[in-house]
Amino acid sequence: MPARLATQLAAFQEALARVDSEAALYELQVAYLGKKGTVTQLRGEMGKLPPEQRKGFGAEWNRVRDAIEAALEERRTYLKDQARRLDLARVEDLTLPPLRPPAGTLHPLSQTRRRLSESFQRLGFSLAVGPHVEHSKYNFDDLNVPKNHPARDMADTFFIRPHRHPGFDDHSDNDAAMRLRAGELVLRTHTSPVQVRTMLTQKPPIRIVALGTTFRCDDDATHSPMFHQIEGLYVDRGVTMADLKATLMDFTRDFYGRRLDVRFRPSFFPFVEPGAEFDIGCPFCGGDGCNLCKRTGYIEIGGCGMVHPAVFEACGIDPEVYTGWAFGFGVDRMTMSQHAVPHLRHMFEGDVRFLEQFP
Amino acid sequence: MKISHQWLSEMFAEGALDAALAAWSAEGKGAAYTRLLTGLGLEVEAVHAVGEGVRSIVVGEIRGKSPHPKADKLTVVELFDGTGVVQVVCGASNLPPLGGKVAFAPVGAVLPGGLAIAARELRGVPSQGMICSETELEIGADDSGILVLPEDWRAGDRLVDRVPGIVDTILELGVTPNRPDALGHIGVARDVGTKLGIPLRPPQVRRPDAPNTPGLVTIAATDRCGRYLGYVLEDMSVQPSPLWMRVRLHRVGLRAISNVVDVTNFVLMECGQPLHAFDRDRLVEGRVVVRRAERDEPMTTLDGTQKLLTADDLVIADASAPQALAGVMGGAQSMVHAGTHHLLLEAAWFAPPGIRATARRHGYATDSSYRFERGVDHGVGLERAALRALGLLIELAGGRCTAWTDAAGERPPQPTIALRLPRVAALLGVDVPVDTARAVLTGLEVQVREDSPEVWTCVAPTHRPDLRREVDLIEELMRFHGLDKVPARLTVPAEARAAAHSDPITELGDRLAEGLRDAGLHEHVAMAFVAESKVEFFAVPPERRVRVENPMRAAGVMRTHMLPGLLDALVHNVARHTRPVRLFEVGRTYAWPERHVPKDGPTAAIDVLLPRERAVAAALIYAGARGGGEAREITGAAVQALARVGLRARPIDPPAPVAHLHPGVQAALAVDGTVVGEAGEVHPDLVRAWDLPEGTRVFYAEIDIEAIPPRATAKARDLPRFPSTARDLSLEIPLTLSAARVVAALTAAASQRAGGKTGDEVRLATDSFGEPAIEVLEDYRGAGVPAGHRALLLRLHYAAEQRSVTDDEAQALHTSIVTAACEALRAAAPTVRPR
């Protein structure tokens, strides 16, 4: 082998041993085999040799180039393996806290309200709403609770101080405003005024639920002055109490995932007649008896009954043509028993340590 | 309402109730009553078996008394128990003289309270049993000394034989306001008898032989008093009642006082009829007038309080002055006292609403007003109650009835009700057999005329003022037939129903709540009312605040903003832990409208009187003692919430400053130019007002749900195929110039330069969601920027539709946009310049 070829090969091999990256390997390749590489240049010198030596030199040069290329390839493979090994040796602890926005929650009352509303919508009840500050005509009078009737004691009422609108003087509603005396505006004591509003606004068939905030002057360990109710109303020709029972049973199947018994006990609510309290088979034990149902197999839910003809009359619906039923119950107590909330006050304090428990 | 089983039994033939109850159910008295009465709508809230411990008590006779050698207050008593004499040590000071009779608990007895009597020594003297007081036997409330029994009782007799009914079952009933008849034993017995099929047979009463004397009673206010029965009783004497009477009253929760008062209370509990007894000697002219009070007429009621009456109050007056607040409370002057000899006994019917108004006005809630305002019997039951009292008074207080009268005012009419029997099934979905219907109505004393098999003409009895129309009778039939017999049967099958719909505002609120939850906030539910001091900082002026007349917890104003409730919750949290507090609430705020707002629809006449209720979603973020927390988290949360309803909101300069937010740290939230809310740092004055530590930074956002514009259907955009080229820009601007305005100026400048000749000129590229591709990279406030200024580093991207853009054309457009934007910005902020 010509001495200069041998020198280059030796120099290459020495350099190759020091190469530790693909970039350096590429540089080395360019330095020896590139357009201006030292080995490439040696091939250019072949023309200066006497013709009898050219063939031998050419063969030698080819061997050297092949050897270099093979060595480069081998080294490249080695480096790739090495890099892959290193990559695979990386360790990252994915059990560290995941990166995400902090978790938020919906209030347990909201969750119950949504589930109730979804259940009843599936059963064909549309959502109806009404104001929290209500006129006693809708909260009491039209619901067959006349002024100075003891039935008004069933709900301790918050009264709202009447307001005289500045622009009323030159308006035709002025008289109404002036007649608005103390005691006529209240914070609704139940969601039932929504019944009245709906019956005044729509023609039967009416099939609605009203879900919302209600208020009573009651403040102790088991009563909050603000609480939540759901109310259902169904008015059409031929509606019976048997339909109410069937509907409430359908509701239990949708809401609790199992069809539970519904039991009526006679009771009194001025806006229904006959009126009843209704119990459902205990959803916690399925009626077998547990602590939550005090071993009775039933839990008390709320009140219901057939819409009183006086209510129909107040709302302009002919009770000889239409019948209807209504039911109502408290959402707070249901939520608390569902989630085993120990104290009512937790519900309205806004302690994040409480709220975060309801993902 | 406490109901005694023994008392109920006396309303039927002897033994009839026990037999019928046992035949109806074998489950025992308490359980049977619970099921029976609760099934009738008279909810049994509790059952108490009482008096079992009295069974071993006997009558003891005092044979000897000597002082205890070692204790001044103790007496050593020789007591004859019917068979022998035992020695008992007693601490009472009211021991009767020798021969006197006491209640004796011998060794081995267990008292009602559970105390087991054993032989023991008291300060060295053996005692073989115990002499008992009323309270120890749980048959009375008098604990001042031992129970002294009548002298003529024989030693050794058992107390249970001497006082029939002392062993009893007491039911606590929850009586609904529609059932005044069930506020007396007769009314409950009538239901029980009707259900069990046994006829009611209340104790016999007799009309007095005295003359009807109309001058005794004058009803002047005939519209307020429907009937007034008065009886004069002469030469009676006020004394303690016999033991049976005292025990009976104690069992139903009343305190024995004297025979006269006790009899009126007894009849109250038996008949549900309040009575009143006047000392007739103290009535001027010995007669009464039922009239309205004069305005400001004074009167002292028997509880000793002086009242000034109104012209709407009904009084029972004598010839000169009010002697009772009718149906509510008697007067002090003519009240029965120890020396009373002549009585005027009142049994009346007063119009319920007036009684209720008077009781409320003067702050009374008495057993009497409770019943009158629900409506007592004005028919045979009223006279029966009066005669029952008269009989008992003569029995217990002596005397004789010398005059009586029955004065009439306007009695409520007894409605005639047509009961269509098929209507029962039409309403309830279940038939009540005709025989059952007949038996129920008869048992309840409804007069029935069976005009046809389908229509009965009924007249309700005077003791059931709640039975006014057909549906009331249907309820009665169902009550007794059994509401549990109603089957479950849908009127319209599920598949034939119309589809349900939601409420749009509720729906929006729910979605916003989900967005805020996803932004890492917890939902809070605060009281809708707050203390006035908590809304003073807000923009709603006092005259527009909605006030509660009778607030609780001093929370007298309906909230005008959500922030006070969230700040209260924050304070609660900060006092208890050091964690971040991230809360939101979706609810309503309340304010009277600034001016009259006309309403329409069938409820307009009412709606126009109501305050404005605004649906609001509000968020509060407090990083907490652990540090961190940037103002932009709150705009982030709000924007994320709005993204949940498909809207792209962006913070912009507030159109007007919001008072409760920091003046330098606030923004409005806009959707396509419509302002839907606000966000910023809570004003430091509020942080102080809520007593949060100085320097606490709290961030708050509020979205006006009703201002949210409807979401438009998205239209697709073609996707650019060629990459864009970016140019950076560093702008020196005053601190008060917002990034939103800089971006807006650049966007405006770019759009003015858009619209080329070739149709595919280089232009500002479009970023995600179709926004102009202007990134705000950094808000630099360090060295090299003049005071009151900052450097905003922006990156603008340029592209063309169908081709790559060259560096030169991008640079040319960039320069021209920046120049134009700076010029526009300098109109308001002259110091704006590129760096």
Ligand SMILES: [Zn+2]
């Ligand atoms: Zn259970």
